[in-house]
Amino acid sequence: xxxxxxxxxxxxxxxxxxxxxxxxxxxxxxxxxxxxxxxxxxxxxxxxxxxxxxxxxxxxxxxxxxxxxxxxxxxxxxxxxxxxxxxxxxxxxxxxxxxxxxxxxxxxxxxxxxxxxxxxxxxxxxxxxxxxxxxxxxxxxxxxxxxxxxxxxxxxxxxxxxxxxxxxxxxxxxxxxxxxxxxxxxxxxxxxxxxxx
Numbered sequence: 001x002x003x004x005x006x007x008x009x010x011x012x013x014x015x016x017x018x019x020x021x022x023x024x025x026x027x028x029x030x031x032x033x034x035x036x037x038x039x040x041x042x043x044x045x046x047x048x049x050x051x052x053x054x055x056x057x058x059x060x061x062x063x064x065x066x067x068x069x070x071x072x073x074x075x076x077x078x079x080x081x082x083x084x085x086x087x088x089x090x091x092x093x094x095x096x097x098x099x100x101x102x103x104x105x106x107x108x109x110x111x112x113x114x115x116x117x118x119x120x121x122x123x124x125x126x127x128x129x130x131x132x133x134x135x136x137x138x139x140x141x142x143x144x145x146x147x148x149x150x151x152x153x154x155x156x157x158x159x160x161x162x163x164x165x166x167x168x169x170x171x172x173x174x175x176x177x178x179x180x181x182x183x184x185x186x187x188x189x190x191x192x193x194x195x196x197x
Contacts, residue, residue, distance in 0.1 A: 073102040077109060084112060089120040107137035111146050118150045126150050134163070141170040145180050152187055160187050 004012070070076070076099045083092035096113035100106060110133030117126035130147040137143060148164035151157075164187060167180035 070098070071102070073099045073106070076102070080109075080112065080116075084116055087119075089116045092116040093120060105136065107133050107140045107143055110136070111140070111143040114143075114146055114150060118153065123150060123154045127154060127156075134166075138166075139170065141167050141174075141176045141180075144170065145176050145183075148180060148183060148187075152183065157187055 076095055080092045080095035080099060083089075083095065093113065093116050096109055096116060099109045100113065103109065110129055114126040114130035114133065117123070117129060127147070127150055130143060130150060133140070133143045134147050144163050144167035148160045148162075148167060151160035151163055161184060164180045164184040168177050168184060171177045172181060
């Protein structure tokens with residue numbers, strides 16, 4: 001085996017270090033662009049898909065350094081969505097709150113925080129968050145549906161009907177509008193065609 005000079009050893013070490021860093025950077029970039037998808041929680045709310053779309057999020061246990069994740073609202077939102085989708089509502093709440101610290105006008109996150117609070121058992125806290133979000137984003141249809149859904153669960157039938165009418169009237173033909181109409185009919189004691197069968 002040939003003897004290497006100290007300069008050759010140094011060059012060899014630099015090449016190995018550069019190669020290792022390049023592999024790390026490429027792997028990290030791949031997982032940021034192609035996040036892992038959480039498993040769909042079994043036995044969840046049958047109406048959850050209309051209230052909240054299925055998340056396309058990375059697992060809550062991420063290899064991304066905390067210093068990046070704690071300041072990147074998109075990464076935090078994906079982590080919170082993964083927790084919500086896995087039924088880990090209490091764990092999702094502080095992550096959604098952190099997203100709102102970074103992006104206070106994010107109506108989608110207010111909607112998701114309201115759902116997490118409701119499913120974690122804090123329905124009054126959920127209603128407060130959802131009402132603030134609905135006031136801030138009156139044309140954001142999903143938050144009105146969620147507000148109606150949570151109001152209905154809280155026993156506030158008049159408030160639920162108002163919110164559901166608003167959600168339906170924003171666009172009665174899309175999935176959110178149809179779900180709002182179905183819940184509204186339920187709140188009014190009517191039966192939808194599917195329920196009459």
